[in-house]
Amino acid sequence: MATISLHEADAAVGKRKNYLNQTTTIRSWLFTLDHKRIGLMYLAAGLTLFFIGGMLAEVIRTQLLVPTGLIFHGTGTIQSSYAAYKHYNQVFTLHGIIMVFMVLVPMIPGALGNFALPLMLGAKDVAFPRLNLLSFWLYISGAVLAVISTIMGAVDTGWTFYTPYSIDTSTYVVLMVSGIFLLGFSSIFTGLNFIVTIHKLRPFGMTWFRMPLFLWATYATAVIQVAATPVLGVTLLLLIVERVMGIGIFNPALGGNPVLFQHFFWFYSHPAVYIMILPAMGIISEIVPTFSRKHIFGYEFVAFSSLAIALIGFMVWGHHLFVNGQSAELDAIFSFLTFLVAVPSAVKVWNWLATMYKGAIKLDTPMLYALSFIILFTIGGLTGVVLGALAEDVVLHDTYFVVGHFHYVMFGGTIIAMLGGIHYWWPKMFGKMYNEFWARTACILLFIGVNLTFFPQLMVGAYGMPRRYASYLPKYQPYMVASTIGAYVQLVAFLIMASYLLHSLFRGKKAPVNPWGSGSLEWTTSSPPPTDNFDTIPVIGDHYDPYDYSHLQFDPAIGGYVHTEEHVGPHHVYHR
Amino acid sequence: MSETISPAAMPGVDQAVVRKHLAHHFDTPQQQFDSGKLGMWLFLTTELLLFSGLFCAYAVYRALHPEIFQFASQYLDPTSGLINTIVLLTSGLTMALAVRFAQTGKRTPLSICLVLTMLCGLTFIAIHADEYFEKYQQKLLWGTNYAPKIVQPAVKAAAGSPGTWSSLNRLAARGYISSHSTIAPASIGPAGVAAAHAAAPTVPLIPQPHNVQIFFGIYFLMTGLHSIHVIIGVILMGWLLVRNIRGDFGPNYYNPVDFVGLYWGIVDMVWMFLFPLLYLIR
Numbered sequence: 001m002a003t004i005s006l007h008e009a010d011a012a013v014g015k016r017k018n019y020l021n022q023t024t025t026i027r028s029w030l031f032t033l034d035h036k037r038i039g040l041m042y043l044a045a046g047l048t049l050f051f052i053g054g055m056l057a058e059v060i061r062t063q064l065l066v067p068t069g070l071i072f073h074g075t076g077t078i079q080s081s082y083a084a085y086k087h088y089n090q091v092f093t094l095h096g097i098i099m100v101f102m103v104l105v106p107m108i109p110g111a112l113g114n115f116a117l118p119l120m121l122g123a124k125d126v127a128f129p130r131l132n133l134l135s136f137w138l139y140i141s142g143a144v145l146a147v148i149s150t151i152m153g154a155v156d157t158g159w160t161f162y163t164p165y166s167i168d169t170s171t172y173v174v175l176m177v178s179g180i181f182l183l184g185f186s187s188i189f190t191g192l193n194f195i196v197t198i199h200k201l202r203p204f205g206m207t208w209f210r211m212p213l214f215l216w217a218t219y220a221t222a223v224i225q226v227a228a229t230p231v232l233g234v235t236l237l238l239l240i241v242e243r244v245m246g247i248g249i250f251n252p253a254l255g256g257n258p259v260l261f262q263h264f265f266w267f268y269s270h271p272a273v274y275i276m277i278l279p280a281m282g283i284i285s286e287i288v289p290t291f292s293r294k295h296i297f298g299y300e301f302v303a304f305s306s307l308a309i310a311l312i313g314f315m316v317w318g319h320h321l322f323v324n325g326q327s328a329e330l331d332a333i334f335s336f337l338t339f340l341v342a343v344p345s346a347v348k349v350w351n352w353l354a355t356m357y358k359g360a361i362k363l364d365t366p367m368l369y370a371l372s373f374i375i376l377f378t379i380g381g382l383t384g385v386v387l388g389a390l391a392e393d394v395v396l397h398d399t400y401f402v403v404g405h406f407h408y409v410m411f412g413g414t415i416i417a418m419l420g421g422i423h424y425w426w427p428k429m430f431g432k433m434y435n436e437f438w439a440r441t442a443c444i445l446l447f448i449g450v451n452l453t454f455f456p457q458l459m460v461g462a463y464g465m466p467r468r469y470a471s472y473l474p475k476y477q478p479y480m481v482a483s484t485i486g487a488y489v490q491l492v493a494f495l496i497m498a499s500y501l502l503h504s505l506f507r508g509k510k511a512p513v514n515p516w517g518s519g520s521l522e523w524t525t526s527s528p529p530p531t532d533n534f535d536t537i538p539v540i541g542d543h544y545d546p547y548d549y550s551h552l553q554f555d556p557a558i559g560g561y562v563h564t565e566e567h568v569g570p571h572h573v574y575h576r
Numbered sequence: 577m578s579e580t581i582s583p584a585a586m587p588g589v590d591q592a593v594v595r596k597h598l599a600h601h602f603d604t605p606q607q608q609f610d611s612g613k614l615g616m617w618l619f620l621t622t623e624l625l626l627f628s629g630l631f632c633a634y635a636v637y638r639a640l641h642p643e644i645f646q647f648a649s650q651y652l653d654p655t656s657g658l659i660n661t662i663v664l665l666t667s668g669l670t671m672a673l674a675v676r677f678a679q680t681g682k683r684t685p686l687s688i689c690l691v692l693t694m695l696c697g698l699t700f701i702a703i704h705a706d707e708y709f710e711k712y713q714q715k716l717l718w719g720t721n722y723a724p725k726i727v728q729p730a731v732k733a734a735a736g737s738p739g740t741w742s743s744l745n746r747l748a749a750r751g752y753i754s755s756h757s758t759i760a761p762a763s764i765g766p767a768g769v770a771a772a773h774a775a776a777p778t779v780p781l782i783p784q785p786h787n788v789q790i791f792f793g794i795y796f797l798m799t800g801l802h803s804i805h806v807i808i809g810v811i812l813m814g815w816l817l818v819r820n821i822r823g824d825f826g827p828n829y830y831n832p833v834d835f836v837g838l839y840w841g842i843v844d845m846v847w848m849f850l851f852p853l854l855y856l857i858r
């Protein structure tokens with residue numbers, strides 16, 4: 001029952017093996033069952049795909065610098081324009097597919113969830129380590145199939161694969177869709193694993209309401225992953241048999257119903273946007289109290305709003321079909337439910353604000369990302385409500401306003417929170433600190449870049465510019481140019497980020513056990529943790545509270561937080 | 577400090593078996609079993625949801641086009657469907673027994689039950705394959721492949737229950753169905769066959785609705801996906817059989833048998849819905 005002083009633990013770390021250097025062969029990484037290594041592999045693969053998707057985005061924005069298109073444009077005849085613009089369609093399709101199915105959906109659960117979830121819970125691993133490895137390899141296989149399909153004939157349907165065009169196009173839809181089918185199973189298995197882990201592997205004393213909110217968010221996400229993704233699976237399967245065998249369910253030429261495809265697709269894809277945003281919100285719920293040195297405001301509300309979002313999120317898919325042949329009654333119902341789903345999201349935003357209120361806010365990099373998130377997500381969410389209003393959507397549907405909306409939530413929300421999470425857990429993952437100055441600079445630059453890119457899109461959309469076009473009317477040019485400049489600013493920010501993170505990996509200052517002064521369990525083990533996560537199994541005391549910071553004090557000597565002696569005891573975590 | 581009993585402290589437990597099958601991140605075999613079971617239930621939920629998409633497509637088309645289902649289901653043979661139902665129910669029983677024998681550590685009866693279940697599964701597949709082959713020969717297929725030339729229910733209907741088609745006539749009155757086939761020339765479609773028999777005036781005309789191929793698309797999709805699951809189940813049972821012969825299972829460890837049993841239960845259950853929905857429409 002002896003409590004080792006964290007100073008000693010810290011001193012010992014340098015000599016001890018950790019999960020990064022326990023074994024060093026490539027095999028020991030590729031076939032590892034350690035959730036932390038699998039998390040890092042997800043991180044590496046995901047960031048690579050994010051880079052590819054990002055470069056495609058820069059191509060899109062560069063194309064749109066001039067009204068006739070800078071990169072893809074014809075030589076004067078209509079036919080040559082058609083042929084050139086088809087390439088533009090392929091580029092934005094690929095961008096969308098990579099970002100949605102290979103970055104936004106899998107990355108937070110796959111990379112950060114895998115790394116942090118068992119640690120935060122106080123478990124040695126996820127419930128099914130082999131299934132976890134399988135998820136990762138399904139993820140890679142899906143991405144590889146997507147690459148093959150792209151080389152053979154890149155899909156030009158948009159990431160939504162609407163029939164009947166996706167049945168008619170000559171591009172390699174079947175291969176691409178099979179890849180996404182595998183990605184779907186990867187996602188299902190991750191979710192299943194997390195649900196079972198949270199139910200069955202909580203150590204003694206870790207009750208549901210003592211769990212950090214990231215775990216609640218991951219749990220709610222996992223429920224959606226398990227409950228919605230199979231419907232995507234069957235939809236994609238139907239699309240495959242449609243193309244291979246001509247089964248006719250979605251093909252109007254054979255008596256099928258193309259709108260049914262849209263219903264199926266959005267029955268998954270709307271909940272999927274919550275697969276993207278819920279874990280992001282979970283990260284913010286960790287960062288905000290830690291860097292405000294104040295207990296999270298309304299723990300239960302934050303926890304249950306995750307579940308509420310997950311549940312209501314299943315009943316709003318029709319807002320994507322307001323103008324696609326849905327009955328007026330259904331339109332009205334879906335519009336109402338769409339308003340409803342914004343409520344729990346707003347609950348979270350208010351709780352974060354209330355947490356910060358009168359807190360001792362430290363503007364370290366993760367907190368800067370959290371603040372960016374709150375601002376950007378609020379803009380994204382409110383534009384979502386604008387779109388959810390039936391009458392407005394009739395005008396705004398399929399314009400750049402929608403593009404602006406979902407980039408504010410997906411980029412300004414999910415990606416920004418993911419970057420915040422990466423910066424928050426980075427010291428724990430690699431045992432290294434990064435350069436705080438450059439990290440803050442990149443974050444602020446990114447914030448400017450995101451707004452410069454997407455706010456003009458909201459405006460130009462409201463003025464009537466449709467989405468998914470390779471060319472546009474000259475009157476829209478100022479907005480398009482501003483948006484493109486924003487995209488270049490983002491690129492600069494990302495290059496800065498890549499440099500200081502790489503620098504940190506090789507030259508970074510050694511990270512202390514608890515650099516931010518967080519109260520959750522992952523910050524009680526060494527940085528980086530040992531393969532078994534904890535040297536001694538954590539035991540959760542009766543008054544354990546991951547958001548109680550009163551017993552943590554900054555120690556300038558080690559550059560991190562330590563338990564103040566008088567508080568160590570049965571109220572808090574100790575090790576046996 | 578620990579509240580749970582460690583496996584080493586459990587009375588009457590074969591320590592070697594416990595150690596061999598307990599993964600390092602679990603505290604007790606019970607925890608491991610519970611985790612596996614919850615995982616399996618979640619997985620089966622996703623399986624059901626996968627099928628639910630097809631059931632949903634079925635419901636939508638049936639609600640929008642009842643006449644297609646009325647018309648087309650006459651080509652499915654309820655007798656072979658019923659036999660298959662009985663076969664699968666039997667296999668459900670043998671599988672349940674298998675789980676029981678695994679729990680009580682009866683190795684030979686477990687093997688016998690697994691073999692019986694596999695045989696039932698294979699019988700099911702064989703009967704289904706025969707059905708598919710018949711449909712293929714009669715060109716009762718999906719999409720543009722639908723081009724039947726069969727002598728069929730008009731005769732049966734006339735002989736058996738003349739009233740059978742009255743609901744179709746109602747549908748015709750409501751304008752749901754056309755009296756001419758859009759797919760095959762009228763002379764070779766069912767309607768054409770009926771017309772050929774029209775010499776006997778008591779035989780009612782069976783008008784073929786539009787888009788009958790949709791029904792066969794749904795039929796092949798649903799039963800096909802289900803059959804794939806049956807085949808996977810048979811393969812899993814083969815794997816269990818090998819492990820059982822090797823002596824892996826006993827009262828302390830029978831998790832895989834239990835989990836495959838659950839899977840087989842779901843496969844059975846899906847069929848119990850498919851059978852009436854596809855074969856017993858009229």
Ligand code: HEM
Binds near residue numbers: 383385388
């Ligand atoms: C406050 C909650 C939200 C509301 C009320 C909302 C509402 C809407 C509505 C009504 C549309 C349809 C617009 C149209 O096509 O005419 C839409 C599109 C979209 N939303 Fe949201 N949304 C919300 C949050 C989110 C979040 C959190 C994400 C993702 C992280 C997201 C991602 C998307 C995407 C990707 C589309 C467009 C897909 C496409 O057509 O390509 N939304 N949203």
Ligand SMILES: [Cu+2]
Binds near residue numbers: 269319
């Ligand atoms: Cu939506």
